[in-house]
Structure formats: structure tokens, C-alpha cells
Amino acid sequence: MPIYEYEHIKEPCSFGQIFEKKQSIHDEPLTQCPKCFNPVRKRISRVGINISKTNAEIRDLGFTKLIKRDDGVYENVTRRQGESRYMEAGKPETLPDFSKTIS
Numbered sequence: 001m002p003i004y005e006y007e008h009i010k011e012p013c014s015f016g017q018i019f020e021k022k023q024s025i026h027d028e029p030l031t032q033c034p035k036c037f038n039p040v041r042k043r044i045s046r047v048g049i050n051i052s053k054t055n056a057e058i059r060d061l062g063f064t065k066l067i068k069r070d071d072g073v074y075e076n077v078t079r080r081q082g083e084s085r086y087m088e089a090g091k092p093e094t095l096p097d098f099s100k101t102i103s
């Protein structure tokens with residue numbers, strides 16, 4: 001079952017301001033805390049963001065992934081044609097070409 005995050009709208013209780021609740025996707029979202037019965041709202045879940053994608057998949061989704069290799073030096077592991085492999089601080093010509101990505 002997926003885990004949802006809820007947030008106390010007012011005062012937190014012993015669950016904390018934000019707490020997690022395992023629920024079926026068919027369940028109605030909670031409107032009150034199961035412990036203190038104060039109003040809560042569902043938070044936009046971070047669950048479901050799968051970060052274990054390959055660099056090629058990330059690139060196909062339109063993301064650019066930079067890995068720090070040294071101080072001020074980043075490897076663009078999702079570089080597209082014409083992009084520099086390494087991005088260096090202070091060298092704008094090495095920045096990823098976002099205009100190409102967005103066009």
C-alpha cells in the first residue's frame with residue numbers, strides 16, 4: 001500500500017506536524033488526524049518519484065543530470081549532441097544547452 005503524507009493544518013500532536021499514513025489508493029484522504037482529530041491535509045507525495053533511472057532515460061525525460069567531479073567542475077552525464085561533457089564554473093560555453101532541450 002502506498003504511504004501518504006499528511007500535515008496538521010494547525011497545531012501538531014505527538015504524531016508531529018507531518019506524519020505518514022499507509023492507505024489503500026481506494027481510501028478517502030484523511031481530513032482529520034487519527035490521533036488528535038484536528039484537521040489535516042494531504043501533502044503532495046514524494047513517493048513515486050523514481051530516481052533510479054538510467055542517464056539515458058533521464059535525458060529522454062528532458063532532464064539534465066550533473067555530477068560533481070571537482071570544485072566547480074560538473075560532468076553532464078545526460079549531455080546531448082553538441083553539449084560539453086564537463087561544465088566548469090566561470091565558463092558559460094560549457095553550460096548545457098537548454099534552448100536545444102526546450103525547443
Ligand SMILES: [Zn+2]
Pocket residue numbers: 008012013014015033034035036037038
Ligand atoms: Zn494529530
